[in-house]
Amino acid sequence: MSQTAQSQTVSDERVKEMSALRRALIRPELGGLVGTVAVFTFFLLFAFDSGMFSSQGVMNWSTVSAQFMIIAVGACLLMIAGEFDLSVGSMIGFSGMMIAILSVTLGWPVWLAIIVTFAMCIVIGALNGYIVIRTGLPSFIVTLAFLFILRGFTIYLPQTIERKTIISGVRDVAEGDWLAALFGGKILTGFFTWMGQAGLIETFERGTREGQPVVDGIPMLIVWAIILVIFGHILLTRTRFGNWIFASGGDAEAARNSGVPVSRVKILMFMFTAFCACVFATCQVMEFGSAGADRGLLKEFEAIIAVVIGGALLTGGYGSVIGAALGALIFGVVQQGLFFAGVESSLFRVFLGIILLFAVILNTYIRRLITGER
Amino acid sequence: MNTRSIHEPIIRMINIEKHFGSVIALAGVSVDVYPGECHCLLGDNGAGKSTFIKTMSGVHKPTAGEIIFEGKPMHFDDPRDAISAGIATVHQHLAMIPLMSVSRNFFMGNEPLKKIGPLKFFDHDLANQVTMEEMRRMGINLRGPDQAVGTLSGGERQTVAIARAVHFGAKVLILDEPTSALGVRQTANVLATIDKVRKQDIAVVFITHNVRHALAVGDRFTVLNRGQTLGTAQRGQITPEELQDMMAGGQELVALEDSLGGTI
Numbered sequence: 080m081s082q083t084a085q086s087q088t089v090s091d092e093r094v095k096e097m098s099a100l101r102r103a104l105i106r107p108e109l110g111g112l113v114g115t116v117a118v119f120t121f122f123l124l125f126a127f128d129s130g131m132f133s134s135q136g137v138m139n140w141s142t143v144s145a146q147f148m149i150i151a152v153g154a155c156l157l158m159i160a161g162e163f164d165l166s167v168g169s170m171i172g173f174s175g176m177m178i179a180i181l182s183v184t185l186g187w188p189v190w191l192a193i194i195v196t197f198a199m200c201i202v203i204g205a206l207n208g209y210i211v212i213r214t215g216l217p218s219f220i221v222t223l224a225f226l227f228i229l230r231g232f233t234i235y236l237p238q239t240i241e242r243k244t245i246i247s248g249v250r251d252v253a254e255g256d257w258l259a260a261l262f263g264g265k266i267l268t269g270f271f272t273w274m275g276q277a278g279l280i281e282t283f284e285r286g287t288r289e290g291q292p293v294v295d296g297i298p299m300l301i302v303w304a305i306i307l308v309i310f311g312h313i314l315l316t317r318t319r320f321g322n323w324i325f326a327s328g329g330d331a332e333a334a335r336n337s338g339v340p341v342s343r344v345k346i347l348m349f350m351f352t353a354f355c356a357c358v359f360a361t362c363q364v365m366e367f368g369s370a371g372a373d374r375g376l377l378k379e380f381e382a383i384i385a386v387v388i389g390g391a392l393l394t395g396g397y398g399s400v401i402g403a404a405l406g407a408l409i410f411g412v413v414q415q416g417l418f419f420a421g422v423e424s425s426l427f428r429v430f431l432g433i434i435l436l437f438a439v440i441l442n443t444y445i446r447r448l449i450t451g452e453r
Numbered sequence: 454m455n456t457r458s459i460h461e462p463i464i465r466m467i468n469i470e471k472h473f474g475s476v477i478a479l480a481g482v483s484v485d486v487y488p489g490e491c492h493c494l495l496g497d498n499g500a501g502k503s504t505f506i507k508t509m510s511g512v513h514k515p516t517a518g519e520i521i522f523e524g525k526p527m528h529f530d531d532p533r534d535a536i537s538a539g540i541a542t543v544h545q546h547l548a549m550i551p552l553m554s555v556s557r558n559f560f561m562g563n564e565p566l567k568k569i570g571p572l573k574f575f576d577h578d579l580a581n582q583v584t585m586e587e588m589r590r591m592g593i594n595l596r597g598p599d600q601a602v603g604t605l606s607g608g609e610r611q612t613v614a615i616a617r618a619v620h621f622g623a624k625v626l627i628l629d630e631p632t633s634a635l636g637v638r639q640t641a642n643v644l645a646t647i648d649k650v651r652k653q654d655i656a657v658v659f660i661t662h663n664v665r666h667a668l669a670v671g672d673r674f675t676v677l678n679r680g681q682t683l684g685t686a687q688r689g690q691i692t693p694e695e696l697q698d699m700m701a702g703g704q705e706l707v708a709l710e711d712s713l714g715g716t717i
Contacts, residue, residue, distance in 0.1 A: 326562075337562035450603025
């Protein structure tokens with residue numbers, strides 16, 4: 080990108096030099112970046128004393144944002160590849176329930192339950208993709224069908240087996256399990272203890288945990304979110320496969336003509352989305368110690384909203400994982416921030432609707448800028 | 454022109470027939486294409502041009518007839534076979550992705566890789582450098598390799614697609630109606646590009662229904678009509694009017710042309 084100068088021997092007089100602003104505008108992350116700055120400025124000004132920026136408050140909205148990020152990464156790559164997955168929320172409920180049934184009801188070791196559940200989810204993701212590719216139907220319809228199919232099983236299975244819709248007791252069986260710790264554990268606990276002793280973060284002032292930090296480590300949920308964002312970003316921007324993702328979503332026919340294996344790319348992205356949903360579910364089950372039939376409701380839309388706020392086009396072929404992560408951050412900070420600020424929580428939905436509308440309008444405008452359409 | 458006659462044809466299509474069920478799309482078409490020539494394939498809509506080039510590029514298998522490529526009989530199972538043998542097709546619309554940068558488009562499906570440890574990454578520096586160089590050779594000045602293809606004109610997009618095919622080793626370049634949707638100036642640019650490609654000893658098969666575009670760059674002309682060839686003519690042996698008549702099947706057009714004052 081630095082060698083533009085030497086090539087401009089004869090320039091077309093009708094091609095105006097791009098202003099720095101215009102150049103910045105066509106970066107997909109811009110909307111997310113501006114939104115993040117705006118949201119933080121707002122809450123720093125109006126809710127600084129609410130406890131939102133104490134160590135506990137930061138951990139609170141970070142965790143919520145991380146949840147959104149995990150499913151947003153999958154939804155983002157899939158949307159750039161030109162498809163949707165509306166079954167993400169049901170997949171979260173289903174995979175959480177499978178882990179609980181396999182480990183608690185059937186008494187399998189937790190690590191085996193997790194691995195089998197992941198395998199099942201990825202196969203369902205592949206099935207989603209295969210049906211979309213084979214039938215040529217819009218992924219909207221195919222995954223809508225799976226939204227109901229998976230949710231139906233998530234309610235039916237525990238009711239038939241245990242006569243209830245929540246299966247608890249996962250925490251007890253997961254005690255000491257090596258794989259469960261990868262989803263439910265915390266890292267850097269030593270560091271946080273040290274920070275508590277050094278007086279850098281709050282500690283409990285009384286009770287059995289006196290002297291211990293209020294926030295005692297970084298949950299694996301956040302670690303997963305960061306790993307998935309970095310992985311997704313590098314995959315999309317720095318690899319051959321990333322170019323294929325853009326191409327498949329930009330124009331599947333043109334991509335096929337150039338030798339891009341479009342079907343494989345799309346099916347793999349469906350599988351990756353299912354994988355992300357499963358990571359979300361496993362972390363959630365390990366955190367709560369239980370699985371419920373209503374878990375993950377509406378998550379597919381929240382993931383899509385985060386991705387759109389992050390600058391991706393609903394029509395595919397354009398977007399950014401970093402943008403989607405920022406969208407998820409905005410989402411989490413606002414949802415928890417309004418809670419801290421004592422605002423009626425239903426207003427969050429109003430905010431969400433408005434910001435979604437703004438994001439889509441902005442993205443459409445940016446698309447025109449890039450493609451030179453009028 | 455004389456040097457060409459001692460060359461062997463790079464691709465010979467001999468008595469190609471193609472039937473779709475009861476419909477005979479091609480009824481025995483023979484065409485030879487030599488390296489370094491621009492062979493124009495003319496014909497009206499429905500004449501069988503598309504079927505013919507799809508047979509050449511491996512999309513269709515001929516019902517009867519033989520394809521000799523570089524002296525050997527060839528059987529392409531799918532377009533990828535043809536592409537790896539060196540037969541590239543540039544489609545009229547389905548070639549470029551507007552939202553992607555020129556450099557990403559240029560290397561789509563052929564991304565250069567650079568190894569970092571055990572992992573392979575898209576070598577953006579190399580891709581950008583090669584793209585800028587190739588675009589400059591074709592006479593297109595980009596703002597930068599990250600400029601989106603959507604900001605290029607139709608003619609420039611065709612040129613990028615042609616440059617891409619040439620860069621990746623095309624020996625036979627099939628251009629499917631590259632000028633049909635373009636303005637005068639852009640058409641001239643694409644025709645100039647065809648001329649540059651021909652000079653690199655690449656065989657160009659130029660499909661068009663515009664006689665003037667064909668005569669501007671063509672070395673030889675084959676006219677298809679209702680799935681049959683009406684023969685191949687050398688440059689200078691045929692007039693635009695004759696070509697036009699052959700394409701339209703003669704008689705009817707004469708009457709039409711009179712009523713329109715000879716403007717077609």
